[in-house]
Amino acid sequence: MADILIQAAALHKSYASGDAVVKALDGVDLVVERGAFVVLSGRSGSGKTTLLNMFGALDRPDCGTLTLAGQDLLAMSAAERARFRLRHLGFVFQAYNLIRVLNARENVAYVLQLQGMDKKQRFASADRWLAAVGLAGFEQRRPDQMSGGQQQRVAVARALAAAPDLILADEPTANLDSHNGESLIALMERLNREEGTTFVIASHDPTVIAAARTLVTMQDGRIEAVNHL
Amino acid sequence: MFALAWRNIVRNARRSLITVSAVALGLISLIFLWGFNDGVHNTMMRNLQQVIVGSIQIHADGFFHHPKLVHTVPDVNRVAGLLKSAGVAHYSGRLRTFALAAGEDSSEGLILLGIDPLVERQVTRMDSKVDQGRFLRDNQEAACVLGRTTARNLGVVPGDEVVLLSEDRYGSLAAERVRLVGVINSGEMGIDRGLAIVPLGFMQQMTGMQGRYSEIVVQLQPARLEAVASQLKQGLDQSYEVLRWYDMYPMMKQWVELENAFYYIFLSIVLLIVAAGIMNTVLMSMLERIHEFGVMMALGCGRMQLAGMVVIESVLLGVAGIAIGVMVGMLLVHYFHGVGIDLSDQMDSITRFYLNPVVRTEIDTDHLLNTVLAVLMAALLAAVWPAIRASRLEPVEAIRHV
Numbered sequence: 239m240a241d242i243l244i245q246a247a248a249l250h251k252s253y254a255s256g257d258a259v260v261k262a263l264d265g266v267d268l269v270v271e272r273g274a275f276v277v278l279s280g281r282s283g284s285g286k287t288t289l290l291n292m293f294g295a296l297d298r299p300d301c302g303t304l305t306l307a308g309q310d311l312l313a314m315s316a317a318e319r320a321r322f323r324l325r326h327l328g329f330v331f332q333a334y335n336l337i338r339v340l341n342a343r344e345n346v347a348y349v350l351q352l353q354g355m356d357k358k359q360r361f362a363s364a365d366r367w368l369a370a371v372g373l374a375g376f377e378q379r380r381p382d383q384m385s386g387g388q389q390q391r392v393a394v395a396r397a398l399a400a401a402p403d404l405i406l407a408d409e410p411t412a413n414l415d416s417h418n419g420e421s422l423i424a425l426m427e428r429l430n431r432e433e434g435t436t437f438v439i440a441s442h443d444p445t446v447i448a449a450a451r452t453l454v455t456m457q458d459g460r461i462e463a464v465n466h467l
Numbered sequence: 468m469f470a471l472a473w474r475n476i477v478r479n480a481r482r483s484l485i486t487v488s489a490v491a492l493g494l495i496s497l498i499f500l501w502g503f504n505d506g507v508h509n510t511m512m513r514n515l516q517q518v519i520v521g522s523i524q525i526h527a528d529g530f531f532h533h534p535k536l537v538h539t540v541p542d543v544n545r546v547a548g549l550l551k552s553a554g555v556a557h558y559s560g561r562l563r564t565f566a567l568a569a570g571e572d573s574s575e576g577l578i579l580l581g582i583d584p585l586v587e588r589q590v591t592r593m594d595s596k597v598d599q600g601r602f603l604r605d606n607q608e609a610a611c612v613l614g615r616t617t618a619r620n621l622g623v624v625p626g627d628e629v630v631l632l633s634e635d636r637y638g639s640l641a642a643e644r645v646r647l648v649g650v651i652n653s654g655e656m657g658i659d660r661g662l663a664i665v666p667l668g669f670m671q672q673m674t675g676m677q678g679r680y681s682e683i684v685v686q687l688q689p690a691r692l693e694a695v696a697s698q699l700k701q702g703l704d705q706s707y708e709v710l711r712w713y714d715m716y717p718m719m720k721q722w723v724e725l726e727n728a729f730y731y732i733f734l735s736i737v738l739l740i741v742a743a744g745i746m747n748t749v750l751m752s753m754l755e756r757i758h759e760f761g762v763m764m765a766l767g768c769g770r771m772q773l774a775g776m777v778v779i780e781s782v783l784l785g786v787a788g789i790a791i792g793v794m795v796g797m798l799l800v801h802y803f804h805g806v807g808i809d810l811s812d813q814m815d816s817i818t819r820f821y822l823n824p825v826v827r828t829e830i831d832t833d834h835l836l837n838t839v840l841a842v843l844m845a846a847l848l849a850a851v852w853p854a855i856r857a858s859r860l861e862p863v864e865a866i867r868h869v
């Protein structure tokens with residue numbers, strides 16, 4: 239039996255927008271196995287980001303159950319969730335992932351610092367991961383000295399450096415041209431294969447969808463289809 | 468965390484510089500004002516003590532309020548021994564009584580103060596206040612020094628004779644004819660009017676009070692005043708009174724304390740401005756980084772760590788301002804201590820007694836420390852609101868923020 243990483247059942251989340259109530263999640267059940275490469279697709283407003291935030295222990299559902307790496311996310315306090323994110327999760331957002339005043343090496347090392355690794359070790363580790371994402375030689379560059387694609391690669395390196403169980407990426411290619419988007423997704427695929435790290439990526443980018451091994455299609459806060467490819 | 472806070476400050480160098488300069492400028496003006504204030508106050512208090520009053524006087528109990536010729540210090544040797552063990556090398560024994568002085572035209576009631584010119588020189592500087600004639604020289608000479616107003620009232624000038632009338636130890640009349648050798652023009656009414664200074668030996672002879680003293684006067688550094696006073700009080704019984712200068716003349720100390728209190732009010736206003744300036748900067752730089760804070764929270768940075776970073780940024784701004792402010796402020800105080808600020812045009816004769824026409828700035832350590840601490844507190848205070856805001860951010864909303 240496959241090792242289950244995420245188990246979500248009957249997740250609901252509503253937002254009040256003016257007088258109306260928007261059901262961002264309207265009963266989501268999903269199981270993600272360890273080592274999976276999942277793409278959440280669906281129209282804008284279908285609930286991809288909301289679901290990703292649930293998995294990321296950044297937000298809580300109104301009701302439902304959610305366990306991740308065997309732990310009940312909904313029973314955790316805010317501080318416990320922060321600690322959980324630090325040890326189990328990596329994030330790649332759409333853009334502006336990096337801390338402006340830190341260079342590439344320091345950005346990658348930042349999470350390791352939060353984890354309590356000493357300086358020499360975390361810088362060495364950061365350099366290894368930068369090399370792994372094809373950014374050897376860019377260690378000293380600050381975010382404003384790198385292209386959008388390079389910044390996203392640094393974010394991937396940072397997410398991986400923490401040795402997480404799961405990397406969550408929300409529209410990681412949305413701000414990139416198609417070439418950069420393709421190579422970023424190829425990088426993620428490769429790391430998924432080589433490191434065995436689980437990826438859940440929200441995107442409506444066809445390139446990303448084409449790379450999915452599990453394609454989850456969402457509509458109106460519900461899961462419409464789960465295709466194993 | 469510290470490095471990150473530092474980078475954030477350096478990143479917006481212009482804004483940080485303006486804030487640091489504002490803090491420094493506030494502190495410089497506070498330090499300079501303290502320097503002027505303390506320079507004036509300390510000079511006044513020093514002058515009061517050094518010209519005639521001394522730092523501590525020892526009398527027979529009750530003498531200060533009811534001075535009587537025969538009410539003298541019970542045992543001078545005992546006092547001298549105590550002073551010696553307290554490390555006080557010089558003291559002046561004086562005799563004091565009421566007298567009537569008669570000159571060419573008229574007479575006037577005054578206080579007759581007997582001092583030993585050679586001994587007195589080691590304790591006070593009353594000799595320096597003589598501006599016509601000379602001060603007393605010889606402990607036995609039949610001479611006197613009068614204040615300017617008294618001399619004018621009596622119609623005498625140096626070289627003239629003055630007749631002094633007082634009681635002797637038996638209560639009968641003692642009269643002596645003395646030569647006026649000098650006139651004091653101090654600007655202080657209590658000295659310029661109603662005081663005749665005569666040699667101690669001469670006065671003891673005149674009143675039959677050989678070997679007796681009304682007051683023992685010592686001069687001390689301000690830092691030693693309290694210790695010596697309490698040592699004396701412990702060593703002497705109820706038949707003595709040990710009075711510090713401000714026990715005898717409380718007005719000046721009260722005035723200094725009142726003025727200092729006003730300075731502290733002024734200080735708190737400046738601090739409020741400083742705190743508002745720092746808070747503005749820290750809050751602005753925090754609001755600019757909401758998205759970044761959201762990302763940091765997603766990565767696992769805790770709320771307290773974020774708040775801590777904001778506090779560190781604020782304190783760094785404060786400390787940088789303090790470093791510059793203290794350096795420049797103390798340089799200014801040091802410079803104007805050497806050069807002095809000439810206020811002779813602004814001074815009338817009364818202030819001239821207590822104040823030197825050239826004010827030399829100096830700063831009391833506790834005033835400097837309190838001010839620096841207060842600025843540091845202001846920087847901390849300025850961080851409170853931005854830090855609370857940072858710690859209350861919800862990661863999802865912060866990340867969405869652009």
Ligand SMILES: Nc1ncnc2c1ncn2[C@@H]1O[C@H](COP(=O)(O)OP(=O)(O)OP(=O)(O)O)[C@@H](O)[C@H]1O
Pocket residue numbers: 253254255260261262280281282283284285286287288289
């Ligand atoms: N904080 C919020 N307040 C109010 N409504 C919200 C909030 N967050 C999300 N929503 C609503 O919830 C629904 C789902 O939003 P979500 O961001 O999950 O969609 P999405 O699939 O990620 O869309 P996109 O592809 O545009 O990123 C939308 O209708 C959105 O307007």
Ligand SMILES: [Mg+2]
Pocket residue numbers: 286287288408440
């Ligand atoms: Mg979205």
